[in-house]
Amino acid sequence: MDQREDPVPDPRSLRPKAARRSAVDPQEPQRPDRRAAILLSAExxxxxxxxxxxxxxxxxxxxxxxxxxxxxxxxxxxxxxxTIFAHRQVYITERIARMEAVECGPSNPQAVADLVRAWAEPVITLRGSEAGDVFALLVARTAWDPGPEATEIIERFYDPLARVFVAAMERALPGVGRDRIIWAYEYAVGALLMYVGDKRIERLTQGRARSADPALCEDFVRFISAGFHTLRRE
Incomplete structure (x- = not known):
């Protein structure tokens, strides 16, 4: 029986292979400027x-x-x-801290308005600032987004805030059912999102008003507070 010789290997295959270069420069860990650029661009x-x-x-x-x-x-x-929302979480914790500081017992007749102001004013102020303007718009767009990624963000970062608001409003409006307060909270969220994220007001007023005008924050607080008070009058 014939014995076949093993094929002679190609000499080129015996050369040591060059190390594969990483797609990322090894100096990248020293480039926080690029990390920040990515984060801000994504936002x-x-x-x-x-x-x-x-x-x-x-x-x-x-x-x-x-x-x-x-x-x-x-x-x-x-x-x-x-990561964008985690990076901006200070804006969320500020709202929670302000709501928790509101006296919601019978000794404070302005409890509803104080609570609405603590919840809404930081967002309205943020929308009018250079540093927070983009993030405020991102929050509004994310709240409107039905996708699973946006839903996960709302659940993780904003549902805890909602629970603080609802619990405080229950103390401010004793006797009003929790579910009715939650519905009213959802109405208020819709109004706040339109306030900070929609520019239709500029068309309807032919430019006399501007979207997210912080000067109208107190009008917004009075309007939303009046809605919550109607729950107790029925």
Whole structure:
């Protein structure tokens, strides 16, 4: 029986292979400026277009970085989305702290208005500031977004705030059922989102009014407070 010789290997295959270069520069851990650029670019794009309409490549292009860096710093797009809200969580904790500081017992006849102001004023002020304007728009767009990623954000960051508000309003409006207060809270959320995120007022007033005008915060507080008070009058 014939014995076949093993094939002679190609000499090129015996050369040591060059080490594969990483898509990320080894100096990247020393570039926090790029991390910040990605975070701010993602925040702006999500606010402008919504989560589903933004790709990782869009974010990298806006930030002026390689696409690989987005995943290097933040993981998947959904994780980056959550990081934005975690980064801005101070705005949420401020609202909770202000609500918890409101005296909601019978000794404070202005408890409903004080509570509504503590809940709404930080958002209205944020919308009018240069630093927080984009984030306020992002919150409004995320609240309107029916997608699972947006729903997860609302559940994680804003449902705890809602529970604090509802519990405090129950103390301010004793005898009003919890479910009715929750419904009224949802009405108030809708009004606040329109206040900070919609520009229709500018068309309807032919430019005499501007969206999210902080000067009208007290009008908003009185309007929403009156709605809550009607629950007790019935």
């Amino acid at each position: 702006a794009l999500f606010a402008e277009r919504g989560y589903a309409a933004v790709s990782v490549r869009d974010i990298a292009t806006r930030a002026g970085v390689p696409v690989a860096l987005v995943g290097y710093y933040f993981g998947r797009k959904q994780e980056l989305f959550g």
